[in-house]
Amino acid sequence: xxxxxxxxxxxxxxxxxxxxxxxxxxxxxxxxxxxxxxxxxxxxxxxxxxxxxxxxxxxxxxxxxxxxxxxxxxxxxxxxxxxxxxxxxxxxxxxxxxxxxxxxxxxxxxxxxxxxxxxxxxxxxxxxxxxxxxxxxxxxxxxxxxxxxxxxxxxxxxxxxxxxxxxxxxxxxxxxxxxxxxxxxxxxxxxxxxxxxxxxxxxxxxxxxxxxxxxxxxxxxxxxxxxxxxxxxxxxxxxxxxxxxxxxxxxxxxxxxxxxxxxxxxxxxxxxxxxxxxxxxxxxxxxxxxxxxxxxxxxxxxxxxxxxxxxxxxxxxxxxxxxxxxxxxxxxxxxxxxxxxxxxxxxxxxxxxxxxxxxxxxxxxxxxxxxxxxxxxxxxxxxxxxxxxxxxxxxxxxxxxxxxxxxxxxxxxxxxxxxxxxxxxxxxxxxxxxxxxxxxxxxxxxxxxxxxxxxxxxxxxxxxxxxxxxxxxxxxxxxxxxxxxxxxxxxx
Amino acid sequence: xxxxxxxxxxxxxxxxxxxxxxxxxxxxxxxxxxxxxxxxxxxxxxxxxxxxxxxxxxxxxxxxxxxxxxxxxxxxxxxxxxxxxxxxxxxxxx
Numbered sequence: 169x170x171x172x173x174x175x176x177x178x179x180x181x182x183x184x185x186x187x188x189x190x191x192x193x194x195x196x197x198x199x200x201x202x203x204x205x206x207x208x209x210x211x212x213x214x215x216x217x218x219x220x221x222x223x224x225x226x227x228x229x230x231x232x233x234x235x236x237x238x239x240x241x242x243x244x245x246x247x248x249x250x251x252x253x254x255x256x257x258x259x260x261x262x263x264x265x266x267x268x269x270x271x272x273x274x275x276x277x278x279x280x281x282x283x284x285x286x287x288x289x290x291x292x293x294x295x296x297x298x299x300x301x302x303x304x305x306x307x308x309x310x311x312x313x314x315x316x317x318x319x320x321x322x323x324x325x326x327x328x329x330x331x332x333x334x335x336x337x338x339x340x341x342x343x344x345x346x347x348x349x350x351x352x353x354x355x356x357x358x359x360x361x362x363x364x365x366x367x368x369x370x371x372x373x374x375x376x377x378x379x380x381x382x383x384x385x386x387x388x389x390x391x392x393x394x395x396x397x398x399x400x401x402x403x404x405x406x407x408x409x410x411x412x413x414x415x416x417x418x419x420x421x422x423x424x425x426x427x428x429x430x431x432x433x434x435x436x437x438x439x440x441x442x443x444x445x446x447x448x449x450x451x452x453x454x455x456x457x458x459x460x461x462x463x464x465x466x467x468x469x470x471x472x473x474x475x476x477x478x479x480x481x482x483x484x485x486x487x488x489x490x491x492x493x494x495x496x497x498x499x500x501x502x503x504x505x506x507x508x509x510x511x512x513x514x515x516x517x518x519x520x521x522x523x524x525x526x527x528x529x530x531x532x533x534x535x536x537x538x539x540x541x542x543x544x545x546x547x548x549x550x551x552x553x554x555x556x557x558x559x560x561x562x563x564x565x566x567x568x569x570x571x572x573x574x575x576x577x578x579x580x581x582x583x584x585x586x587x588x589x590x591x592x593x594x595x596x597x598x599x600x601x602x603x604x605x606x607x608x609x610x611x612x613x614x615x616x617x618x619x620x621x622x623x624x625x626x627x628x629x630x631x632x633x634x635x636x637x638x639x640x641x642x643x644x645x646x647x648x649x650x651x652x653x654x655x656x657x658x659x660x
Numbered sequence: 661x662x663x664x665x666x667x668x669x670x671x672x673x674x675x676x677x678x679x680x681x682x683x684x685x686x687x688x689x690x691x692x693x694x695x696x697x698x699x700x701x702x703x704x705x706x707x708x709x710x711x712x713x714x715x716x717x718x719x720x721x722x723x724x725x726x727x728x729x730x731x732x733x734x735x736x737x738x739x740x741x742x743x744x745x746x747x748x749x750x751x752x753x754x
Contacts (some may be wrong), residue, residue: 307725307728311728318739321739321743333750334747337743337747340736340740341682347732348695351729352675354706355706355722358709358721
């Protein structure tokens with residue numbers, strides 16, 4: 169226990185877990201507790217990042233039992249980036265949640281329930297995600313995926329509306345099915361190799377038919393959880409009907425958890441056959457098209473943002489098609505940067521969309537240009553996030569897409585280049601719809617001066633959006649950090 | 661065909677049956693039951709992975725995995741049932 173208390177890897181799991189339990193047991197102080205735990209978590213994640221950047225990859229055998237019998241926690245550059253992303257976005261979203269769910273006189277039971285339930289669910293989600301990014305064992309990954317899934321379903325149904333409950337139930341079934349397929353793969357791996365730790369598997373994994381079957385089952389499960397076309401059916405309704413802070417967490421972080429596991433398995437454990445990599449890439453390309461087209465058709469702002477997640481995740485999956493080629497290192501770097509960029513921009517966008525819907529009283533895109541109250545800062549944050557999602561310089565989205573396209577060019581994959589470019593044009597097209605509505609003033613009749621309302625809860629989306637735009641300026645440092653421990657076959 | 665292979669094949673068959681029902685039914689409760697059937701199949705595959713030639717003891721690791729899997733399925737089923745009940749209550753207000 170003493171070594172656990174001092175080790176940042178253990179702390180990253182223990183602090184949010186104890187925080188979640190305390191927040192559940194003490195609802196009155198839950199909001200404050202969630203902010204406190206979020207800050208502590210960010211401090212530990214930052215300390216770990218410094219340690220990894222200076223000393224090298226960190227490693228901790230829980231209880232002194234090493235792999236293969238015990239459970240190992242480890243952090244390399246990729247884990248650290250994911251942990252930092254979760255810590256920063258989570259903290260800012262908790263601030264918004266604290267403001268959005270604050271007690272008001274004469275509130276109904278549902279509002280009180282949202283305030284009491286958000287902090288423990290979010291902290292449980294943080295526990296699951298932190299453990300996920302630190303795990304080096306496929307069964308442990310299964311358990312963390314399941315913790316993440318349960319917490320996410322709770323967050324998705326927090327608004328308590330009928331649509332949210334239906335979407336949440338569909339999400340739960342899809343997610344549980346994904347976990348079952350993953351567990352089936354774990355069982356097949358164990359029967360083939362007799363061990364479950366990633367490092368041991370990487371050393372052993374001579375291609376066996378059972379291993380291919382295991383990889384297919386696990387990838388199918390992860391595709392379901394990360395909403396890869398055509399397994400995305402649960403995502404738009406679940407993300408669009410949740411409350412704004414919950415949507416931000418689900419879209420920015422939860423989807424990335426499954427994507428992270430897919431990245432690890434693909435690059436470290438298996439040498440996947442070419443047809444499988446190609447299939448994942450093609451599905452990603454289909455997701456770019458389908459998600460964008462649906463976003464172009466969406467009537468509600470939050471639904472548009474949710475469909476955009478399907479398209480953007482598809483673009484990240486395109487990098488899988490370049491694995492094993494000479495362009496793979498650049499493509500993986502691009503994929504990781506796109507994951508970070510999408511997480512930051514999408515969190516900003518969902519929080520801003522929530523504020524806009526709250527101020528306008530609805531989120532129908534066609535009627536937004538008639539809104540008499542315009543939350544200026546939230547509109548501005550949405551616009552900034554748009555820059556990063558489209559991939560204009562100097563945003564992180566730009567650098568990520570650039571690296572992905574460089575990988576495609578090096579490998580001679582012209583078709584993938586076309587997918588990325590066409591996807592960019594489509595992104596600009598569907599995001600122009602809400603922007604046009606924001607910028608159109610001629611239908612507003614009341615004087616504008618007193619209608620630019622802003623609140624404290626505008627600041628987190630604004631901060632996230634600024635981060636998304638400026639993140640490209642520190643892309644070199646980010647890539648240096650990513651290369652530590654050579655995850656994804658990237659040479660330092 | 662060894663005993664383990666028979667159990668593993670039966671497990672995969674169960675997963676198939678569960679998946680089939682899951683995609684063909686629209687009823688929420690039936691879907692949860694179908695998921696439980698599929699998870700039973702996954703458990704059977706893991707148990708089969710524990711099999712060793714008779715003189716030696718069976719491998720305890722997959723058993724531990726199955727128990728964890730069962731705990732997970734029981735808790736997710738509970739959440740699913742709670743959500744279904746909530747939806748049902750919304751349909752018929754007392």
